[in-house]
Amino acid sequence: MKKYVNDPEHFVSEMMEGLVLANPDTLRWKKEHNIIYRADAPRDDKVSIIQGSGSGHEPAHIMAVGKGMLDAAVPGNVFAAPPMDYIVECFRLMNTPKGILHLVNNYQGDRMGWEMAREMAEAEDIRTELVVVNDDVAVEDSTYTVGRRGVAGNFFVIKAAGAASEQGAGLDELVRIASKVNDQVRTMGMALTGCTPPAKGEPIFTLADDEVEMGVGIHGEPGRRRDKMKQADAFVEELFEAVSQDIPFEKGDRVGLMINGLGGTPISELYLLYRKAALLCQDRGFEVIQNYVGEYCTSLEMAGFSLTLVRLDDELEQLMKAPAEVPIRVF
Amino acid sequence: MKKYVNDPEHFVSEMMEGLVLANPDTLRWKKEHNIIYRADAPRDDKVSIIQGSGSGHEPAHIMAVGKGMLDAAVPGNVFAAPPMDYIVECFRLMNTPKGILHLVNNYQGDRMGWEMAREMAEAEDIRTELVVVNDDVAVEDSTYTVGRRGVAGNFFVIKAAGAASEQGAGLDELVRIASKVNDQVRTMGMALTGCTPPAKGEPIFTLADDEVEMGVGIHGEPGRRRDKMKQADAFVEELFEAVSQDIPFEKGDRVGLMINGLGGTPISELYLLYRKAALLCQDRGFEVIQNYVGEYCTSLEMAGFSLTLVRLDDELEQLMKAPAEVPIRVF
Numbered sequence: 001m002k003k004y005v006n007d008p009e010h011f012v013s014e015m016m017e018g019l020v021l022a023n024p025d026t027l028r029w030k031k032e033h034n035i036i037y038r039a040d041a042p043r044d045d046k047v048s049i050i051q052g053s054g055s056g057h058e059p060a061h062i063m064a065v066g067k068g069m070l071d072a073a074v075p076g077n078v079f080a081a082p083p084m085d086y087i088v089e090c091f092r093l094m095n096t097p098k099g100i101l102h103l104v105n106n107y108q109g110d111r112m113g114w115e116m117a118r119e120m121a122e123a124e125d126i127r128t129e130l131v132v133v134n135d136d137v138a139v140e141d142s143t144y145t146v147g148r149r150g151v152a153g154n155f156f157v158i159k160a161a162g163a164a165s166e167q168g169a170g171l172d173e174l175v176r177i178a179s180k181v182n183d184q185v186r187t188m189g190m191a192l193t194g195c196t197p198p199a200k201g202e203p204i205f206t207l208a209d210d211e212v213e214m215g216v217g218i219h220g221e222p223g224r225r226r227d228k229m230k231q232a233d234a235f236v237e238e239l240f241e242a243v244s245q246d247i248p249f250e251k252g253d254r255v256g257l258m259i260n261g262l263g264g265t266p267i268s269e270l271y272l273l274y275r276k277a278a279l280l281c282q283d284r285g286f287e288v289i290q291n292y293v294g295e296y297c298t299s300l301e302m303a304g305f306s307l308t309l310v311r312l313d314d315e316l317e318q319l320m321k322a323p324a325e326v327p328i329r330v331f
Numbered sequence: 332m333k334k335y336v337n338d339p340e341h342f343v344s345e346m347m348e349g350l351v352l353a354n355p356d357t358l359r360w361k362k363e364h365n366i367i368y369r370a371d372a373p374r375d376d377k378v379s380i381i382q383g384s385g386s387g388h389e390p391a392h393i394m395a396v397g398k399g400m401l402d403a404a405v406p407g408n409v410f411a412a413p414p415m416d417y418i419v420e421c422f423r424l425m426n427t428p429k430g431i432l433h434l435v436n437n438y439q440g441d442r443m444g445w446e447m448a449r450e451m452a453e454a455e456d457i458r459t460e461l462v463v464v465n466d467d468v469a470v471e472d473s474t475y476t477v478g479r480r481g482v483a484g485n486f487f488v489i490k491a492a493g494a495a496s497e498q499g500a501g502l503d504e505l506v507r508i509a510s511k512v513n514d515q516v517r518t519m520g521m522a523l524t525g526c527t528p529p530a531k532g533e534p535i536f537t538l539a540d541d542e543v544e545m546g547v548g549i550h551g552e553p554g555r556r557r558d559k560m561k562q563a564d565a566f567v568e569e570l571f572e573a574v575s576q577d578i579p580f581e582k583g584d585r586v587g588l589m590i591n592g593l594g595g596t597p598i599s600e601l602y603l604l605y606r607k608a609a610l611l612c613q614d615r616g617f618e619v620i621q622n623y624v625g626e627y628c629t630s631l632e633m634a635g636f637s638l639t640l641v642r643l644d645d646e647l648e649q650l651m652k653a654p655a656e657v658p659i660r661v662f
Contacts, residue, residue, distance in 0.1 A: 002523040002540070002634065004563035004600040015599045018606030022622045058599045069662060159662065192333040209333070232335040263597040266632045267659070268346045268389045269335040275349030291353045292660055301597045303333065303632065324662045328598070329623055331400060331490065331655045 001196040001203060003301070008198040012055045012077055019062060023327040027065065033089040034082060036062045037072035041094060047165050047174055048094035050074065051103045051158065052082045053110050056197065057218055059328055060154060060297040068324035069162040070103075078197045078300070079204075079219045081109030087117035091126050099127035099171040103157055103178060105150025106134040107219075129171055131178040133157050135187045135308065137246045138215030138223045151218050152260040152297040153185035156310045156320070163322035181316060186243045189306030190223070190235055191216040193264060195299050214238065218262075218299045232269070236276040239307040244284065249309055251285035256292065256320055258308040263298035265305055270294065273305055290320050332527040332534060334632070339529040343386045343408055350393060354658040358396065364420040365413060367393045368403035372425060378496050378505055379425035380432045381405065382489065383413045384441050387528065388549055390659055391485060391628040399655035400493040401434075409528045409631070410535075410550045412440030418448035422457050430458035430502040434488055434509060436481025437465040438550075460502055462509040464488050466518045466639065468577045469546030469554045482549050483591040483628040484516035487641045487651070494653035512647060517574045520637030521554070521566055522547040524595060526630050545569065549593075549630045563600070567607040570638040575615065580640055582616035587623065587651055589639040594629035596636055601625065604636055621651050 005011055016036060020029040028037050042048045048071040051061040056078040064070050074090040076082035087102075094100055102118075104110045114130055121128050135153025142149050161178045169177065191213045194203035204220040207213060212235070215223020249255065259274045261267070274293045281288050289312055297306070312320060336342055347367060351360040359368050373379045379402040382392040387409040395401050405421040407413035418433075425431055433449075435441045445461055452459050466484025473480050492509045500508065522544045525534035535551040538544060543566070546554020580586065590605045592598070605624045612619050620643055628637070643651060 002543070002560055004523075004566070004596065004604055004636070006562045006564050006603075011599075011603065014606050015602045018602035018604070018609070018624070021609040022602070022605055022624055056599065058597065058602075063598070064662070155662075192335075212333070229333055231337045233337050235335070264595045264632060264634075265335065266389065266594040266629060267394070267626060268342075268387065268631065271346045271349035271353070271389075272337075272342065273335055273349070274353055275345050278349070278352040293349070293353055294659060294661070295598060298597055300599065301595060301634065303595075305335070326662045328625060328661055330625070330659055330661050331395070331397075331486075331657045 003196060003198060005198045011198040012075060016062060019327060027327055030093065033086045035072055035074045035090050035093060036065050037093060038065055041071040042096040044096055047098045047171050048096050048100045049103065049161055049165055050090055050094055050100060052087050052090065053105050054079045054081060056300050057297050059295060063328050064158055064326060066324065066326040068166050068322055069158055069326055078199065081113050084113045084116045087113055088120045091117065091121040091128060095126045101161060101171060101174045102128055102130045104130060104132050105154050106132050106147055107144045108146065109144065127171065129175050131175055131182065133182050135182065135185045137186050137242050138188050142217055143221040144219065149217050151187045151189060152258060152306050152308050153187045155296045156185050156256060157181045159324060160316055160319040162324065163319040185308060185310040186246045187306050187308040188239045188242045189216050189262065189304060190214050190239065191262060191302055191304035193303040194220055195263065195302035216304060218297060220299060232272055233276045236273055236307065240277060240280045243307055243309050247311065249286060249311060253286050254289045254312045254317060255286045256290040256310040256312060257281060257288045258292035258296065260297055260306045260308065261295045262302040262304035264301040264303040270305060277307055289317055334527060334529060336529045342529040343406060347393060350658060358658055361424065364417045366403055366405045366421050366424060367396050368424060369396055372402040373427040375427055378429045378432055378502050379427050380434065380492055380496055381421055381425055382434045383418050384436050385410045385412060387631045388628050390626060394659050395489055395657060397655065397657040399497050399653055400489055400657055409530065412444050415444045415447045418444055419451045422448065422452040422459060426457045432492060432502060432505045432509065433459055433461050435461060435463050436485050437463050437478055438475045439477065440475065458502065460506050462506055462513065464513050466513065466516045468517050468573050469519050473548055474552040475550065480548050482518045482520060483589060483637050483639050484518045486627045487516050487587060488512045490655065491647055491650040493655065494650040516639060516641040517577045518637050518639040519570045519573045520547050520593065520635060521545045521570065522593065522633055522635035524634040525551055526594065526633035528631065547635060549628060551630065563603055564607045567604055567638065571608060571611045574638055574640050578642065580617060580642060584617050585620045585643045585648060586612065586617045587621040587641040587643060588612060588619045589623035589627065591628055591637045591639065592626045593633040593635035594626065595632040595634040601636065608638055620648055
């Protein structure tokens, strides 16, 4: 597997440096603790929202730092949780009188680091709360997870909490909103290929030319089963059924619909997949209020996609439609 | 090569349907002629700007239809020019009293179709002008090209002409601006892998595990040479040298800098590549006014990237910074 890498040990820091060089007015970088943060953060008048998780899922989560989204992100190495002391440093850096909301995708390493970091922060009178995202319906427990995994639904939690924070919500209110979104969002993904972490140098798993992994995790964890290659619409149908039956979503629901590329799937194919998902929403009487087609939570260069549905009410619709500014440009 | 496809014959139309389903308020689709156009186009008070080229380069060019960008796009099949009668129909559909500017990346098939379509349009009293984009410095002639190829620099031509058109510029003025941008923009790309057109079902070329193609075209055309795999910064250096020495760019120049992913390269690697390109600009004394890191002109799922520099003056800087609305969402 050929990748654009210099020294694999510097992969994450060189990516972060590139991001900051591309956004000199809006982003800051505390290199020694892997922290990317907004140039205007922390602000006394708002809760800081941070996320710490492994790298390799870009744009999640360092490219989700911006107005209406995260205040800071503290990634670890590729597919590795950030060290506990990095999280503590991020708490210190983002401390405000209104406190800090820490959003974590449900992986054991991330949760353990947070628990210890929180104790240390409390000793320094820094108020923090945690909301764990666990939107993946594929499996109930997984390689690195007790309980469901957190995957692309994380985006909706960030978006809602980020918007509410800009609007002045306090920490308890943000915990309520983030938890509410997590309760209403469901995702499932699938892979056509594995991916290769730079420092590992070989694929974390391989699939035969006619094989796919249904319900794959974002670190290549096994899903529900290996299956044979099929037509695109068949894959959309299976993910849509799994996701929509889980809450379940019902006729008349207002929804956000996301087709998320896992890193190596071209945008042409993502729109072809979106077509079927949108038609299925029409069939079921789900009203798509917001749609998202692109890359939101990836696994390096893995070819594959995930499908996410989130149920919206008036409160969440307003938050999803609120302005957000992120450091990645379209045009 | 596994891809998300149903019937390969419907790949382009199903992608287009997905795009329109995702943008019901702003886009329209004339399915029988493969035309995506703005819901508010044509407008009597502005020149229409259209582009016709092969598919497989998304977001170019159907996802560049929007306010401040293209009024319509008329793609052919994957890596194939649109049929001449589709272009004529697009001229009819987008006809305005101020005329139509047709932007074409320099490939023989696209240029031939346009020449014939233009004659037919003139017979119907439709005024059209053509600007050909040929920003690729890799080779002087190529598999499908007499003269240099048109590649990712196309984006800057669209952006400037689209902005000027919104500001009321007439057809002659837009030809001047588009030609000026084309004169000031240079690109070169490289590939780590080939790619597989859906209807072909096999890669258009293959590279060994330690091989790369320097100067690759966006349909996999050979570039300057096959080379061995190297560290990422070495590739950036070679592309940067080739591009910056071509006009040449000089110390003190204001520039736009683009790292364009070719479809299968993850955003993490693109920012790692941008880092080196930005540092090289600092070394050379080029002031980066605008930067672009992402996918702008792809080759299906090809792993690879291109580097583009455009020299800006006051006029072009203003046009690059003008608002643009495209149908692909970031957050």
